[in-house]
Amino acid sequence: MLRFHNSLSRKKEDFIPLEKGKVKLYTCGPTVYDKAHIGNFRTFLFEDFLKRVLVARGFEVFHIMNITDVDDKTIKKSKDEGKPLSEITSYYTDLFNKDLTALKILPADVYPAATDHVGGMIKLIQSLMDKGHAYQTGDGSVFFSIESYKDYGALTKINLAGIQQSQRVESDEYGLDNPQDFALWKTYKDEDGDVSWDSPWGKGRPGWHIECSAMSMEYLGDHFDVHCGGVDNKFPHHENEIAQSICATDSPFVNMWLHSEFLLVDRGKMSKSLGNFYCVSDLFDKGFSAEEIRYIILSVHYRTKVNFTLDKQHEAKMGIQRILELRTRLADLGTEPTADFPNEIDGFNAALEDDLDAPNALAVFFDWIRTTNTALDNNKLSNEDSAKGLNFIAYFDSVFGVLPGEQSVPQDILDLVSEREEARKNKNWAKSDKLRDLINSKGFIVKDTSGGQKLSSK
RNA sequence: GGCGUCGUACCCAAGUGGUCUAAGGGAUCGGUUUGCAAAACCGCUAUUCGCCGGUUCGAAUCCGGCCGACGCCUCCA
Numbered sequence: 001m002l003r004f005h006n007s008l009s010r011k012k013e014d015f016i017p018l019e020k021g022k023v024k025l026y027t028c029g030p031t032v033y034d035k036a037h038i039g040n041f042r043t044f045l046f047e048d049f050l051k052r053v054l055v056a057r058g059f060e061v062f063h064i065m066n067i068t069d070v071d072d073k074t075i076k077k078s079k080d081e082g083k084p085l086s087e088i089t090s091y092y093t094d095l096f097n098k099d100l101t102a103l104k105i106l107p108a109d110v111y112p113a114a115t116d117h118v119g120g121m122i123k124l125i126q127s128l129m130d131k132g133h134a135y136q137t138g139d140g141s142v143f144f145s146i147e148s149y150k151d152y153g154a155l156t157k158i159n160l161a162g163i164q165q166s167q168r169v170e171s172d173e174y175g176l177d178n179p180q181d182f183a184l185w186k187t188y189k190d191e192d193g194d195v196s197w198d199s200p201w202g203k204g205r206p207g208w209h210i211e212c213s214a215m216s217m218e219y220l221g222d223h224f225d226v227h228c229g230g231v232d233n234k235f236p237h238h239e240n241e242i243a244q245s246i247c248a249t250d251s252p253f254v255n256m257w258l259h260s261e262f263l264l265v266d267r268g269k270m271s272k273s274l275g276n277f278y279c280v281s282d283l284f285d286k287g288f289s290a291e292e293i294r295y296i297i298l299s300v301h302y303r304t305k306v307n308f309t310l311d312k313q314h315e316a317k318m319g320i321q322r323i324l325e326l327r328t329r330l331a332d333l334g335t336e337p338t339a340d341f342p343n344e345i346d347g348f349n350a351a352l353e354d355d356l357d358a359p360n361a362l363a364v365f366f367d368w369i370r371t372t373n374t375a376l377d378n379n380k381l382s383n384e385d386s387a388k389g390l391n392f393i394a395y396f397d398s399v400f401g402v403l404p405g406e407q408s409v410p411q412d413i414l415d416l417v418s419e420r421e422e423a424r425k426n427k428n429w430a431k432s433d434k435l436r437d438l439i440n441s442k443g444f445i446v447k448d449t450s451g452g453q454k455l456s457s458k
Numbered sequence: 459g460g461c462g463u464c465g466u467a468c469c470c471a472a473g474u475g476g477u478c479u480a481a482g483g484g485a486u487c488g489g490u491u492u493g494c495a496a497a498a499c500c501g502c503u504a505u506u507c508g509c510c511g512g513u514u515c516g517a518a519u520c521c522g523g524c525c526g527a528c529g530c531c532u533c534c535a
């Protein structure tokens with residue numbers, strides 16, 4: 001039985017989907033105004049891990065990730081660069097997709113864009129107006145009245161009386177019934193340029209929170225299973241989403257809220273001035289592989305802050321190497337086809353099912369690796385055991401995605417290896433060692449085993 | 459000020475009332491193996507879980523205080 005820590009109850013709860021065997025999943029996507037950084041991808045990798053675990057445990061997952069392509073930041077960028085909003089957002093959406101693919105993140109079923117769903121948002125706002133949960137201010141904007149929803153603050157246990165008043169009061173926030181009321185529809189301002197839609201409340205654009213409500217409901221229905229995001233989205237974003245969704249539909253909204261913790265770099269927030277601000281492409285430039293990035297991030301529990309440092313690459317590299325090493329040993333041993341797994345898979349699954357305890361799952365897996373290596377050393381592994389082991393490794397990787405694909409070896413390396421073979425036959429150790437160094441300098445590791453030379457990439 | 463998370467070996471990191479004299483990984487050193495290496499395996503590295511009290515037959519795990527780190531309350535994942 002899968003259990004997840006539900007942010008609503010702050011407890012681990014048994015996961016029971018609304019429809020048996022199927023999971024409706026909504027994850028907050030990027031605002032496409034700039035390159036996404038490694039912190040953003042901590043969350044996307046957590047969500048990918050969640051999805052992979054659900055799939056591995058036999059669930060059919062229907063996954064929606066929105067693209068926020070209209071908001072203050074995108075509009076500002078478009079103005080600053082003097083380009084149409086759509087040009088900016090499609091450029092950064094493409095970059096985002098490239099990063100997702102590069103990091104082996106399984107694609108969502110649909111990536112709805114906010115600008116394609118303004119109609120749905122207007123309907124929701126209308127419903128809120130009709131039911132008295134929303135009101136229009138003097139300048140034409142529409143706000144949600146948090147006092148109209150008695151359970152407001154359930155997610156973050158927010159104490160409205162004690163909340164610190166924002167120092168800043170924007171023009172469209174004049175005339176609010178309650179300073180914490182949030183915008184559903186923002187009336188048109190000159191700086192919005194040509195970004196506007198017509199609505200029953202005049203020309204304008206939607207507020208941020210309403211887009212997730214509209215798009216999740218459009219694809220997943222009023223009531224669905226899981227909604228994820230980073231912790232910083234709990235308030236106000238998710239709190240507001242819950243309020244407006246429930247008030248608009250009079251239906252329960254989301255059963256299970258999962259939030260991933262922050263990624264820190266050098267123990268603090270990333271900042272461009274400190275030079276510790278990394279985009280995915282920056283890390284690739286520094287020689288990180290996608291698998292190493294995944295390993296570093298996934299080897300820490302999603303509700304624990306992860307401190308990203310460049311020196312963790314080595315740890316990741318070694319861990320991955322250890323797994324690949326065993327995979328090669330098993331494949332070399334020979335196999336007898338079987339669909340079974342080693343018994344250790346039970347402990348592995350138990351860890352995953354206990355609120356995605358990846359570190360524990362890794363511990364179980366590495367324990368098994370040691371046991372299996374010992375058995376191999378003692379010639380105590382059958383071909384069937386070997387096949388089971390390979391199945392386990394494949395299953396492991398279907399969840400973690402940290403094993404690189406087979407890499408072809410260039411011909412010049414193969415030539416050096418056969419030259420070395422010749423030298424070894426003649427016990428010309430000096431030449432053999434020299435060739436080993438040369439091969440090493442070209443990015444490959446050669447090992448001498450009882451079965452001859454073995455090549456692997458560094 | 460309000461809300462919240464966290465502090466476990468040299469480093470990373472699980473565990474959250476007894477099976478904990480605390481998993482797993484990385485690193486170091488020693489050993490087996492090897493032409494030498496590499497890989498693999500074995501051993502060493504926390505009687506202790508930020509500090510101080512308390513509850514309990516029993517606490518890393520619960521409660522209180524203190525110290526320290528971090529986050530949200532500003533359309534930042």
